[in-house]
Amino acid sequence: MHDELETEAIWRFAGYGFLLLVTMFMLIPIYWLLVASTLPESAIIASAGSGLPRLIPGTHLLENARALAARPDVDFYLSILNSVLIAVVYTGLALIFCSMAGFAFAKYDFRFKEPLFLGILATLIIPINLLVVPLFLLVSNIGLANSYWAVILPWAAYPIGIFFMRQSMQSIPDSLLEAARMDGASEFQLYYRVALPTMKSSMAALAVILFLFQWNLFLWPLVVLQQEKFTIPVAITKIMGQEQIAYDQLLIAAVLAIVPMFVVFLVLQRHFVRGILAGAVKE
């Protein structure tokens, strides 16, 4: 009996130890990024070259940030604004489209429902690189080239989002929608006043996925946007693109690129955990 407890304690200790190790392994590069952004370029290069990386922050943060702002070729701070604007509008729009499509696929019966859904999923096979040229022709013919809409619209109905919302919406009990129908709700009210509010946590999770997708999109914005509309990933490559890489500016740019994503995650994170459907129906 005593031995059993001891073995269990050792296993638990080993388990948590392993998890701690993995967590540190994941976090150390990010931590080093934060540290390095506060060092002058010479110290960064020195730290990266010699054995152990430096883990104590320096005092050069503001200088690095100023140097980034002073660059004549890239307006990085404008690109943050561009990225935030595009990602926020995109996320909002895509949430509407994905949840509507997901609701229809999950809760209605219509002709060709299955083939349509498979068709939407099948588009995932096509890589973005393959779409760049036809999409560029399409967008420039419409007259949207070098506009925010050129980046926002093409993936506004995001297949992964539609799939995700369909899976989530299937958990809404039919009787809940029927109760609303009996209460006199129109089909749109079913979606807007019953389905959406019960799907808050799924919507929050999807919002993170969509925001991240748009935030990291690189090739398409590079092709379709001009200088003053660059998003962060494009702007960062411009920093790296010159004959000499300014590591101090690059690293502070990388830190600034993480911050909005981090904020989005923090704000929406508590919704993941909350099971909003609890107590809806008795199974």
Added chain:
Amino acid sequence: MTKISINNLVKTFEASDQRDADGEIVAVDDIDLEIADGEFIVLVGPSGCGKSTTLRCIAGLDNATQGEIRFDGEIVNDSRPRDRDVAMVFQNYALYPHMTVEGNMGFGLKLSSTLSSAEIDARVTEAAETMGIDGLLTKKPGELSGGQQQRVALGRSIVREPGVFLMDEPLSNLDAKLRAEMRTEIQALQNDLGVTTIYVTHDQTEAMAMGDRIAVLDGGVLQQVDVPEQLYRNPVNEFVADFIGSPSINLLDVAVDGKRLTGPGGFTHEYTGHEVGDRSRVRLGIRPEDLAIDERGDELTVSVVEKMGNENFIYGHLGDREIVARTDASVRPDPGDTVGLSFTNEALYLFDAQSGRSLETKTDNVSATQTQF
């Protein structure tokens, strides 16, 4: 207040298995039913008998394949649920999880009435008081017990003051004690409001206790509609006789030889006054409470005795048929004992062996001749 007529209602579903020859499942098969204004009618039957489908057709959640549904003479087949002036209580309550109790109860009024929000609040408060949930108005469904959720679901349906209440097994998720309480409460509520109510259940006790009239369904076909006592005493067929009553009626296959019925385990009975025509076999039915146990006899070997406190259920086998007798609590044989069985001639039910149609049902006006076997 609404009078409902259902004529030749048929509802078929496409079979999900497409290899099926005609690819159709008949859920409701040609049902005719007249429901009077203010009546409490119970649709009862085993699962899959079509009772819920019938209710959903009346609600407008499913479309009838054939036939007509009329509310006060007007055909409502094509009108939407919201236009039928009906309220429904679901088995799983279907409360909106993101709304408070107040929001749940007021949702229908907000969407479909022209009342001001002050009037809606007044109606909600009044209904909540009726249901005894006025203290819970600001809570969310997830914070309530099953019984409270059930009351909210009922409150949500009465607040709209509809012409018809539809209830789809509303009590089946409650524990036995609460179920019995809510049973009387729903009856009292329906009596007060006088609203036509259609109540679906698979529980015959619930049906017998609550219904003004009961419609028994099986396999999508309406078997019999009548007041509870008539269903019990004069079932039209073996199915109804078997379904109504707890414990179920004892059924024996017996051979007809002149005036003598011979059954399993050496059972014989001299029958009088029953017309079985030229049938050589019939099915004999006898209710458990009509079987008298004689502890000195030796026809039945007792297998189980269930002591209920006020009465005992005594189980045993006649041939391969299980027999149950419902006796006074003072009759208490031990398992393994042999006992005698007797019943009066007028307690007898006889059914056609093939069709199950009733040939003879319980009568009171026949002289009480005790029959021994």
